[in-house]
Amino acid sequence: IRKIDSYSPGGLAISIEGNATKWFDTKWGMTVGVRLENKNMTTEATVKNYGMKIINTNGGELQGLWTGGVKTKVKNSYLTIPVVANYKVSKRWKVSAGPYVSYLIERNFSGHVYEGHLRTPDQTGSRVDFTGESIATYDFSDNLRKFQWGLQLGGEWRAFKHLNVYADLTWGLNDIFKKDFDTIAFAMYPIYFNVGFGYAF
Template sequence: MKRYTIFLVIVLSSLNLLAQTNRTKTLANAALHGWEYEIKAGFNIGGTAPLPFPEEIRSIDNYNPTLSITIEGNMTKWLGEQKRWGIITGLRLENKGMRTKATVKNYSMEIIGDDGNRLKGNWTGGVRTKVQNSYLTIPVLAAYKISPRVNIKAGPYFSYLMDGDFSGHVYEGYLRENSPTGDKINFNNGAIATYDFSSDLRKFQWGAQAGIDWKAFKHLKVYADVNWGLNDIFEKDFNTITFAMYPIFLNIGFGYAF
């Protein structure tokens, strides 16, 4: 029995060595034809904001970027004999989140009362907002080699919302029901009212991405990308918030190039 066990270990070790050898040959052959593969991990820092800031938002009192992780696998096809220009595409799983506190005046709002009824109107006072969205993203980028260690890249990206949360609560203020001159409903002495616009988030989003990669070692890369959303995060027929909001994030991390 011991002899068969030793034989099995030798066979499995040989198969593993053969697989590693074949993988090395495959990657080497791909590199000769201008293909490069990498996996990346990082985190997003930024927020979802209107541009320009509307007069309804009087101040941002607190901001927390939260921990928003990204994981990505992509491939690059380098073109021409010198292989200085290339095309990058891949697949990215990412979170884009933030927490904010703001002071607003006549801010269009729909709150949920203690009895579950919804009240719509114009809010003046404090607003706390939580945004935590998960996306499946495909970038399509043009790349240029500044040097053997440094690449720059830019192009569009396309995202699908897998899970979205845009919610929060209002506090220390009042709601003018239905219009800026409607009935006044006060929330003072610690009273709050919640809101939740998660079901109104747009499923498909797109934007522009630009960044730089630096190859610190043979396989290790460090990168920084700016991702700027170019369409409103809410559906077209959503009009509770009267201005468009765009996700704007800096993605920083490291990658492993095969």
């Protein structure tokens, strides 16, 4: 990937979570939760020798190394279970960290390539050019891994008696694609930042 030309969260990504916390003393506790979440993004990038399997206009597939523009849309839904340790910095501030596991419910990892060329099967192979309005689509949705896991780091502020404001960073530690998927030669790890609020009973 030579350049990220654009990035956006790809629409509204909603996360709904319920959790329970057990405090062991005045400072330390543990939280177990269940979260239904969307992880979305839309990107445009300029790449060189990027592993790609595209679908051309007659429905056939071509696999090789792409140089040019790539637009990717990701829209995945997960059922996530975080298990985190909590530490009370003060009466209003709390920080947390721990692992999470996610199960993929709905999946989409697709897009198209444009303004460039594909060499197949490698850098010295035959060249197919795409210029002007010519594009070719791709869809790697079926190659996404069902189970993912990683680490979650966050903080929470009690703004009022029953209102909490929080922020969480989740960092995936396994590739989003299945082990036998080799079209994209490098691993992709999901990293997301989530901001929200909750009602404390």
